[in-house]
Amino acid sequence: MTALTILLVLVLLLVVFGLLFRLQILTSIFSGTFTRDIGMSNSVNAILMLVFLVVGGAWFAYSFVENFNKMNPPIASVHGHQMERMFWTTMTVIGIAFLITQTLLFVYSYKYQHKEGRRAYFFAHNNKIEVIWTVIPAIVMAALIFAGWKAWTRITGPAPKNSVVVEVMGKQFNWLVRYPGRDMKLGVVNYRLIDAVNEWGFDLSDKSALDDFTTNEIHVPKGVPVLIKIRSRDVLHAVYMPHFRVQMYAVPGMPTRFWFTPTMSTDEMRAKLGNPKFNYELACNQVCGGSHFAMKATLIVDEPDDYQNWYAAQQSFSEKNPEVMAASKQKAKTLVAPVAAQPEAAETAPAPLAASY
Amino acid sequence: MSDMTPKPNLSPSVEAQGGIGSAPVPATEHDDHLLHDDHHHEHHDQHWLWKYVFSQDHKVIAKQFLITGMIWAILGGTLSSLFRLQLGWPEGSMEWLTPFLGKWIQAGKLNPEFYLALVTMHGTIMVFFVLTAGLSGTFSNFLIPLQVGARDMASGFMNMLSYWFFFLSSIVMFSSLFIETGPAAAGWTIYPPLSALPQAIPGSGAGMTMWLVSMALFIVSQLLGGVNYVTTVINLRTRGMSMSKLPLTIWAFFLTAILGILSFPVLFSAALLLIFDRSFGTSFFLSDIYIAGQALSNQGGSPVLFQHLFWFLGHPEVYIVIMPAMGMVSEVLATNARKPIFGYRAMIGSLIGISLLSFVVWAHHMFVTGMNPFLGSVFMFLTLIIAVPSGVKVFNWLATLWRGNIRFTAAMLFAIGFVSLFISGGLTGIILGNATLDIQMHNTYFVVAHFHLVMGSSAFFGLFAGVYHWFPKMFGRMMDEKLGYIHFWLTFVGVYLVFMPMHYVGIAGFPRRYYAWTGFDAFSQFADLNKFISIAAIIAFLGQFIFIFNFFYSIFRGRRATQNPWNSTTLEWTTPIEPGHGNWPGEIPAVYRWPYDYSKPGSEVDFIPQNVPYSQTHSSNLPYEQDMAE
Numbered sequence: 001m002t003a004l005t006i007l008l009v010l011v012l013l014l015v016v017f018g019l020l021f022r023l024q025i026l027t028s029i030f031s032g033t034f035t036r037d038i039g040m041s042n043s044v045n046a047i048l049m050l051v052f053l054v055v056g057g058a059w060f061a062y063s064f065v066e067n068f069n070k071m072n073p074p075i076a077s078v079h080g081h082q083m084e085r086m087f088w089t090t091m092t093v094i095g096i097a098f099l100i101t102q103t104l105l106f107v108y109s110y111k112y113q114h115k116e117g118r119r120a121y122f123f124a125h126n127n128k129i130e131v132i133w134t135v136i137p138a139i140v141m142a143a144l145i146f147a148g149w150k151a152w153t154r155i156t157g158p159a160p161k162n163s164v165v166v167e168v169m170g171k172q173f174n175w176l177v178r179y180p181g182r183d184m185k186l187g188v189v190n191y192r193l194i195d196a197v198n199e200w201g202f203d204l205s206d207k208s209a210l211d212d213f214t215t216n217e218i219h220v221p222k223g224v225p226v227l228i229k230i231r232s233r234d235v236l237h238a239v240y241m242p243h244f245r246v247q248m249y250a251v252p253g254m255p256t257r258f259w260f261t262p263t264m265s266t267d268e269m270r271a272k273l274g275n276p277k278f279n280y281e282l283a284c285n286q287v288c289g290g291s292h293f294a295m296k297a298t299l300i301v302d303e304p305d306d307y308q309n310w311y312a313a314q315q316s317f318s319e320k321n322p323e324v325m326a327a328s329k330q331k332a333k334t335l336v337a338p339v340a341a342q343p344e345a346a347e348t349a350p351a352p353l354a355a356s357y
Numbered sequence: 358m359s360d361m362t363p364k365p366n367l368s369p370s371v372e373a374q375g376g377i378g379s380a381p382v383p384a385t386e387h388d389d390h391l392l393h394d395d396h397h398h399e400h401h402d403q404h405w406l407w408k409y410v411f412s413q414d415h416k417v418i419a420k421q422f423l424i425t426g427m428i429w430a431i432l433g434g435t436l437s438s439l440f441r442l443q444l445g446w447p448e449g450s451m452e453w454l455t456p457f458l459g460k461w462i463q464a465g466k467l468n469p470e471f472y473l474a475l476v477t478m479h480g481t482i483m484v485f486f487v488l489t490a491g492l493s494g495t496f497s498n499f500l501i502p503l504q505v506g507a508r509d510m511a512s513g514f515m516n517m518l519s520y521w522f523f524f525l526s527s528i529v530m531f532s533s534l535f536i537e538t539g540p541a542a543a544g545w546t547i548y549p550p551l552s553a554l555p556q557a558i559p560g561s562g563a564g565m566t567m568w569l570v571s572m573a574l575f576i577v578s579q580l581l582g583g584v585n586y587v588t589t590v591i592n593l594r595t596r597g598m599s600m601s602k603l604p605l606t607i608w609a610f611f612l613t614a615i616l617g618i619l620s621f622p623v624l625f626s627a628a629l630l631l632i633f634d635r636s637f638g639t640s641f642f643l644s645d646i647y648i649a650g651q652a653l654s655n656q657g658g659s660p661v662l663f664q665h666l667f668w669f670l671g672h673p674e675v676y677i678v679i680m681p682a683m684g685m686v687s688e689v690l691a692t693n694a695r696k697p698i699f700g701y702r703a704m705i706g707s708l709i710g711i712s713l714l715s716f717v718v719w720a721h722h723m724f725v726t727g728m729n730p731f732l733g734s735v736f737m738f739l740t741l742i743i744a745v746p747s748g749v750k751v752f753n754w755l756a757t758l759w760r761g762n763i764r765f766t767a768a769m770l771f772a773i774g775f776v777s778l779f780i781s782g783g784l785t786g787i788i789l790g791n792a793t794l795d796i797q798m799h800n801t802y803f804v805v806a807h808f809h810l811v812m813g814s815s816a817f818f819g820l821f822a823g824v825y826h827w828f829p830k831m832f833g834r835m836m837d838e839k840l841g842y843i844h845f846w847l848t849f850v851g852v853y854l855v856f857m858p859m860h861y862v863g864i865a866g867f868p869r870r871y872y873a874w875t876g877f878d879a880f881s882q883f884a885d886l887n888k889f890i891s892i893a894a895i896i897a898f899l900g901q902f903i904f905i906f907n908f909f910y911s912i913f914r915g916r917r918a919t920q921n922p923w924n925s926t927t928l929e930w931t932t933p934i935e936p937g938h939g940n941w942p943g944e945i946p947a948v949y950r951w952p953y954d955y956s957k958p959g960s961e962v963d964f965i966p967q968n969v970p971y972s973q974t975h976s977s978n979l980p981y982e983q984d985m986a987e
Contacts, residue, residue, distance in 0.1 A: 045765035045842060049773070052849070060857055070882050071864040087794050094784040101751055101780045108758040109773055112694070113765070119963060120696040120956035121760035129756070130703045130749065137748040141741045141787075148741075148791040149734050155793065156730035172557065172648070194647040201647070230727075234648040235551040236660055238725070238800065242866030242879055245797045249726045251660055252550060253644025256727035281877055285800045285868045287544045288551060289558045290470035293871040 046113035053106035073243060074272060076264040076280070076301070079155050080245035086147060093140060159227040159259035164307075166218060167229040168282070168297070169200060170237030170250035172289050175282060175297035176200060177218050181211030181316055191233055193331075197324055201233070204318055204328035213314040218282065218299040220262055221307035227259040240285035241299065243269075249286055265301045411521075413513030414938050418520050419499035420831060423824070425527060426491020427905065432531075433482035434898045440475045443467050445891025447873040461539070469872040473542040474560050476870055478534065480545030481568070485575055486530070488678040488816045490523050493617075496681055496823050497586045497610040499831065503929035504604050506595025506946060508939045511588040515581045522578035526571045533567035541568035544870060546671065549642040549663050553634050556649040565635070569628045576621045576628075583621075586614035595928070597948035602967065604927050604952040605698060608705050609684025612712045616673045616680075619716070624670035627663060634658070661726050668719035675812045676715040679779075680708065682819020683750060686772040688952075689822045690754055692925045693769035694761030695963050697953035700753040707746035707753075714743045724792045725799050733792040740790035747783055751776065762956065762963075766923065767841025768826035774849045775818040781853075782810025785860065800870075803863025806856045814852045821845075821904065828908075829922050833935035834915030840907040844900065851897025858886050926966045927952050950982075 075084055112120075167186055169176040176199055180186045187202060187209020194201035202209050220226045230239050232250035239258065240247045248258040270278045284295035302310060318325050412418060439458075442451065450465040451458075461471040498516065502509050510516045533540040542560025543552035547568065555562035590603075590611045603611075633639040634655075642663045643655035691698040698704060720728060720736040754776050763769065785807040788794050798804060821844075828836045867880045874880040874887070921930035928948065932940050946968035954965040959977035971978050971986035978986055 041838065041842065042763075042765050045770060046763070048846065056850075056853060060853075063858060064861070067858070067861045067886065071861040073865060073879055083793055083797060086791070087788065087797070090788050090791065090794065094787050098780065098784050101755065102777060104755050105758070105773065105776055105780070108755065108761075109763060109765075112758060112761045113763050115762065118762055120694060120762040122697065122956050122958050123699065123756070123760065124697040124953065125700045125702065130700050130753075133752040134745060134749055138742075138745050141744050144787065144791065145738050145741050148737055148793045151793040152730065152734060152737065155796070156733065191645045191647045192652045194652060196650075234646055235554065235557050236548055240800075240866070240868065242797065247725045247796050247799055251727050252646050253657070254659065254661065254727055278878065281879055283866075283868055283877060286548070287473060287870040290468075290473065290872075292473070293469065293873055294876050296877065 042114050046110045049106045049109040053103065057102075074264070074269065075243060075245065076262055076269060077244040077246070078261040078263055079151075080243075080260070081263075082151055083155075083245050086151060089147075090144060093144070159257070160225045163225040163227040163259055164221060165227050165229065166220065167231065168218065168239060168250070169231040169233055170239075170284065170288070170295075171199070171233050172235065173284075173291035173295040175239075175284075175295070176214065177216070177297065178212050178214045178317070179311065179314065180208075181213055181314075183208055183211055186229070187212045189231075193328075194233065197321055200317070202317055202324070202328075204325055210318045211316045212318075213316045215314065216298075218297060219307060219310050220299065220301055221304040222262050222265045222268075222301050224304060225259055225261045227257060230256045230258065235288050236286045237284045237288050237295070238286035240283045241280065242283075243280050247285060262301045265303055267303075269301075411517060413509070413517045415498045415502050415510045415513070415516060416831070416936065416940075418516050419495050421520050422490055422494035422498060422523070423831075425524065426487050426495060427908070429482050429486040429491060429527065430901075431905070433479050433487055434901065436475045436479040436482070438895050438898055439467070440472055440479070441891040441894045443472055443872065444874075445888045447875050467872075470542055470558055470560065471539060472872045473544070473558065473870065474539045474564070477542050477544055477547075477560070478530075478540050481530070481541070483813065484545060484674065484678065485572070486523075486527060488812070488820070489579070489617075489674070490575070492816060492820045492823075493610065493613055493677060493681045494520070494523065494582060495820075496606070496685060496827070497582065497614065499827065500606055500929065501586055501589050501610055502593070503830070503932065503936070503940060504607050504927050505590060505593060506598055506928050506948060507589060507593035508941075508945070510585045511593060512585055516585050519578045519581035519585065522574050522581065526574035526578060529567050529571035529574065533564050533571070536563050536567070538562040538564055540564040546664075546667055547631070548667075549631060549634065549660055550646055550648075553631060553643060554646070554648060556651075566632075569632055569635075572628055573625060576625045579617050579621050583614040583617040586610055587618065590614075595945045595948055598967075601702075602948055602951050604684075605687040605701070605704055605708075606681075606684040608708055609680045609687075612708050613677050613680045616677050616712055616715060620670040620673040620677075623666055627666035627670070630666070631663065661723070661728060664723050664726060665720065668722045669716075671722065672719040673715045675808070676711060678812050678816045679819075680711070682775060682816045682822075683708070685819050685823040685826070686775045687754070687757075688927070689768045689772040689826050690757050690776075691953050691955060692826075692923050693764045693766055693772070694758050695764070695955045696757055696761040697951075697955055698753070699756035699759075700749075701951065701953060703749055704753055707749040710746035711743060714739060714746070718743060718790075721790050721792075721795070724795045730792075737790060737792040741787060743790075744783070744787055747779075751780055751783075765842075766825065767836065767838055767845060768822045768923075770842065770845040770849075771818045771822035771825065774845065775815050775822060777849075778810050778815045778818060778852065782807055782812070782815060782856075786811060797866065798863065800868055801863040802859050802867050802869055805869050806859035806863055809859075810852070810856050814856070818848075821848075824908070826923065827929075828911065828915075829918030829934075830929055830932075830936075832912050832915070833918050834911055835918050835922065836911040836915060837907050840903055844903045844907065847900035847903070848897055851893055851900060854893035855890050855897060858890055862886060862890075921966075924962075924964050926954055926964050928967055931966060931968055949985075 075081055165180055165184070165186065167178050178186070178200060185208040188206040189201045189209070190203050191201050193203055200214065202212065204210060228239060228246070230248055230250045232252045234252060237250040238247060239250060244260050244262065246258050246260050248256050250256065266278070266280060269280070270276055280299040280301065282297040282299050284292055288295065409417060451462050451467050452465040455462045461468045498510070538559040540560060541547065541552070541564045542558050543565065547565070551557050552561050552565055590607060630641040634641050634643055640655035640658040642660050643653065643658040646653040646655060687698050687704060718736060718740040720732055721740040724733045785803065789798055789804060789807055825836055825841055862883050865880065865883065867874055867883065874883070918934055920934050928946060931946050933942060948967045949970040950965065950967055952967050956963045957965060957977045960974060965974055965977065971982045975983070975986065
């Protein structure tokens with residue numbers, strides 16, 4: 001029924017268009033304007049060009065200023081501030097180019113509209129001008145490339161030695177978080193060991209995995225470099241934390257990483273924004289399925305002391321899940337059994353294939 | 358013709374045509390009598406099926422591409438209206454859409470997986486079916502033979518196949534909309550593993566298979582077309598039509614076809630490998646996956662490899678979309694400003710520069726995929742260089758308008774609109790091409806705004822400019838100018854209202870392909886702006902029906918066109934008002950001059966067509982041209 005109504009409305013609309021159109025032709029025949037008339041509509045369009053430039057420009061400027069604060073949520077990482085400066089410098093450069101070219105485009109359109117008896121200026125080429133507008137943009141680009149390259153190498157370079165390490169693993173549709181525990185070494189995980197309890201696929205035959213602990217929220221200390229190691233266990237995901245200017249894909253089979261230094265604790269940010277419920281959010285930014293839009297994690301920036309206390313208070317995965325520990329011992333036994341006796345084992349043997357740190 | 362005319366030298370191309378000679382009608386025959394006889398012959402004998410459906414005439418094939426493209430565009434636009442409804446009113450009820458969408462509306466809400474299918478199909482349809490086949494397919498077919506002075510394409514049969522492969526591909530893609538598990542839903546970039554695993558999203562089942570099959574057929578169509586375009590431009594130019602006398606449209610189509618020929622096969626290989634991964638258990642793109650309670654046996658593949666293969670086509674593809682528009686806009690601007698295009702050679706040079714660079718910038722789509730950061734530096738460098746030839750083009754267009762005598766035809770409005778949108782969208786590319794800034798901007802609405810302006814809307818504007826400008830040649834009638842003006846202003850304002858605010862949302866970091874932003878603190882402040890964008894988008898989309906109406910109405914009821922309604926210099930306007938098979942009833946005109954002799958000092962009229970020899974224009978000849986005349 002609804003479909004029919006809508007269809008009917010559309011058909012009616014077309015009929016109205018049709019009638020209007022016929023009328024327009026008729027009136028134009030009677031008023032003798034049936035032949036193509038450059039005069040009237042040409043100057044109307046020329047004026048509209050100018051109006052578009054002025055009104056459109058004013059609307060753009062207004063809405064840009066109006067939304068400026070919304071589009072600039074506060075930044076909370078060291079490299080984020082550098083990126084921000086580069087962003088607005090680049091914006092200024094392109095803003096100037098935008099202003100000049102758009103103004104010329106619409107002003108020329110208005111100014112050089114058709115006038116009876118005037119002739120266009122036959123001006124086919126000028127190599128000097130071409131060279132000028134090739135070289136100047138090239139120089140500007142060179143400067144931007146250089147600045148971008150310097151920052152890029154610094155940001156993507158190796159993390160400082162004193163970095164705090166946390167690993168996240170994307171899965172449909174949430175983020176798993178683990179820390180290396182007391183030994184500061186992340187243990188081996190293997191996707192073939194994953195099950196409902198052992199979501200990471202901890203290989204507990206690896207000593208360094210024994211003290212790894214998992215959490216629901218990510219905690220990091222303020223003012224200390226943080227190295228986020230990133231994995232995915234099913235499809236592509238991406239770790240995206242706009243407040244920290246951090247983004248890196250989570251790729252199944254290929255661990256990735258990103259390091260940054262938070263500059264503002266969650267409490268400080270809450271105070272600054274006057275929003276006691278504020279939390280830093282980690283969003284998935286690579287389409288990963290139906291609930292992609294809801295795949296997020298919370299990241300809490302603590303003062304370094306609080307972080308130490310929190311870290312020390314965590315219980316390791318193996319302690320929390322003795323049954324996984326037991327099963328792992330059992331499994332380890334079967335895995336070392338002769339291959340001939342266990343034809344499946346060779347294929348599912350985790351050890352040599354597992355990515356280790 | 359004067360006796361000063363160089364003797365018509367039968368170039369090798371003519372022999373080549375004889376050699377091909379496979380067309381059932383001797384379309385490329387140069388002999389007058391034969392052609393006339395043949396003409397009569399055809400009209401009596403040819404069944405309508407061969408004349409209008411399985412036609413080998415480039416003009417008919419062009420119209421087939423155009424109309425198929427228009428149907429796809431309406432569909433693609435409708436899909437975008439649906440997901441804009443969702444984004445504008447995430448809490449609103451969609452119950453009323455149930456009659457159309459059936460089970461994809463659950464409890465009054467759009468199914469999130471279907472939302473992804475909508476954006477995927479919108480992207481696929483618009484990029485491939487509308488802006489590649491509909492734009493380049495239409496105008497390369499229509500204009501290449503007419504503007505280089507050829508009877509038809511080098512191979513009419515291959516040309517026909519090109520359309521019918523596209524048609525088949527369309528049928529397959531269209532059918533995929535109706536299957537149980539829904540169409541492909543992994544984004545138009547179909548990144549595996551999401552696109553490889555039906556367990557990950559239902560759209561990756563039969564829908565994805567059909568997507569891949571359709572795309573394979575589409576690539577065949579593109580290659581058949583592309584080989585034809587290149588061959589025709591190289592071999593079938595009329596006497597005197599040297600490469601340096603080609604209109605910029607032809608240069609653009611020519612380079613576009615080369616890009617297509619070189620890059621589409623790479624997408625084919627990517628699709629083939631993905632088919633293997635999906636159906637035959639290989640592991641090109643899959644590794645270490647645990648999904649739906651099961652660890653898969655795939656080992657050692659790399660999802661990033663797929664992205665390299667995809668973007669090796671994907672990036673040239675955006676130039677395949679935009680370059681034909683650039684060519685047509687250059688032509689329309691020069692004609693209606695009554696001025697030569699400024700810097701003809703610089704325009705060709707920048708097209709060539711863009712074409713070359715377009716092959717070495719693909720990884721700028723992958724800065725944060727975990728690719729080696731060193732590669733990121735290299736690709737940032739190469740990417741930002743593209744700004745230079747693009748800038749040259751913009752400055753040349755502006756210089757073309759300077760001191761012109763502008764007639765605002767509907768085509769001219771769209772051409773000016775194109776330049777404006779190309780500037781607005783192109784400039785933000787300088788931000789996205791910078792690897793450092795891309796860390797924040799990647800996959801946000803900033804990217805969506807950027808490419809919708811620079812390749813989406815711009816290419817559409819080029820398409821509109823082309824249709825309004827060459828409609829008289831296609832159908833022998835004029836489109837209504839006033840409706841064209843209304844269409845332009847509505848679309849132009851609409852496009853800016855949609856995509857300018859989208860930048861703001863993107864700068865704040867709102868990710869693309871999100872069914873709803875409401876779950877996130879940081880993104881939920883743009884509710885009003887999203888609603889605004891949605892309203893503007895839907896109105897702008899509905900405005901396109903003015904064009905559709907104008908188009909079909911004018912085919913039958915438009916004012917009759919004159920032979921050269923825009924006083925243009927290029928060869929297509931020397932054909933009869935409605936050129937028949939073979940384009941020129943008599944001999945193909947020879948070419949003596951470049952295509953932009955507008956408002957030449959000393960000339961009585963403000964345009965001198967390409968087929969007018971210098972010996973007839975002594976009063977306006979430049980010194981070196983005078984030498985040629987004597």
